[in-house]
Amino acid sequence: MKFGYFITGTDTGVGKTIVSAAILRGFIKKGLKVGAMKPIETGCLNKDGILLPSDGMFLRDMAEMNDPLDFVTPIKFEHPLSPIVASRLENMDIDLDRIFKVFENLKKKYDYMIVEGIGGLMVPIIKEQKKKTKSFYFVRDLIKDMGLEVIVVSRPSLGTINHTLLTVESLLNKKIPIKGFIINYSIVTKGDIAEKTNPEILSEILDIPLLGILPYLTELNKDNIGDTALKSLDFETLLK
Ligand SMILES: Nc1ncnc2c1ncn2[C@@H]1O[C@H](COP(=O)(O)OP(=O)(O)OP(=O)(O)O)[C@@H](O)[C@H]1O
Numbered sequence: 253m254k255f256g257y258f259i260t261g262t263d264t265g266v267g268k269t270i271v272s273a274a275i276l277r278g279f280i281k282k283g284l285k286v287g288a289m290k291p292i293e294t295g296c297l298n299k300d301g302i303l304l305p306s307d308g309m310f311l312r313d314m315a316e317m318n319d320p321l322d323f324v325t326p327i328k329f330e331h332p333l334s335p336i337v338a339s340r341l342e343n344m345d346i347d348l349d350r351i352f353k354v355f356e357n358l359k360k361k362y363d364y365m366i367v368e369g370i371g372g373l374m375v376p377i378i379k380e381q382k383k384k385t386k387s388f389y390f391v392r393d394l395i396k397d398m399g400l401e402v403i404v405v406s407r408p409s410l411g412t413i414n415h416t417l418l419t420v421e422s423l424l425n426k427k428i429p430i431k432g433f434i435i436n437y438s439i440v441t442k443g444d445i446a447e448k449t450n451p452e453i454l455s456e457i458l459d460i461p462l463l464g465i466l467p468y469l470t471e472l473n474k475d476n477i478g479d480t481a482l483k484s485l486d487f488e489t490l491l492k
Pocket residue numbers: 261263264265266267268269270271307370371436437438439466467468469470472
């Protein structure tokens with residue numbers, strides 16, 4: 253692996269999967285070999301006892317991987333909850349080593365790895381048993397342990413300044429490197445004054461670059477995602 257990014261968001265539903273797909277398709281259009289992971293997925297559809305991770309399946313398809321789905325998403329739960337709560341409800345422990353083992357293998361195979369997070373940074377994954385003090389392992393710890401640089405996906409609308417700054421602050425606090433942030437339009441909006449002014453004020457406050465503004469896509473197919481990505485995202489910086 254030459255490069256890898258962990259795609260986090262200011263919240264669940266901000267567009268981490270679509271932005272991950274955009275980066276994957278852009279890299280593929282540039283002739284690169286890419287791999288993807290959504291290491292833990294909750295809210296999977298249960299089809300005759302088999303859990304289907306929709307994000308993992310979508311990313312595997314977008315990256316054109318031939319690896320088993322279990323490599324893309326090694327840990328799955330049915331309940332649409334944080335991993336710690338879903339694992340308690342479904343009586344299944346989360347084995348972090350499985351994630352790291354698969355990741356090490358995929359890293360050897362691909363030039364670029366794109367790893368999608370679970371919700372936002374402070375989503376709890378497990379309670380650490382060893383320590384006497386209360387200690388939880390969050391998505392932020394997973395990022396640190398995977399050793400990846402982070403891309404933050406933000407909403408365009410009112411409220412995003414606060415959420416984006418809190419997310420960046422939380423990463424800096426743990427000395428996690430940040431590549432930049434991407435503003436994503438997951439819904440059609442009216443394009444109000446907040447949306448118009450948010451990119452500029454965020455860029456002024458933050459010391460990380462705005463890597464692009466991904467518009468709302470009417471068609472979520474490979475070509476449209478790839479073409480839009482190349483027009484909207486800063487691949488020169490992403491490839492550095
Ligand atoms: N740029 C976009 N154009 C069109 N639809 C989008 C775009 N970004 C996101 N969406 C849609 O918005 C919804 C939420 O986006 P997405 O699934 O990427 O969020 P997420 O951050 O990955 O959520 P989760 O935390 O559940 O993984 C999805 O239905 C997705 O198809």
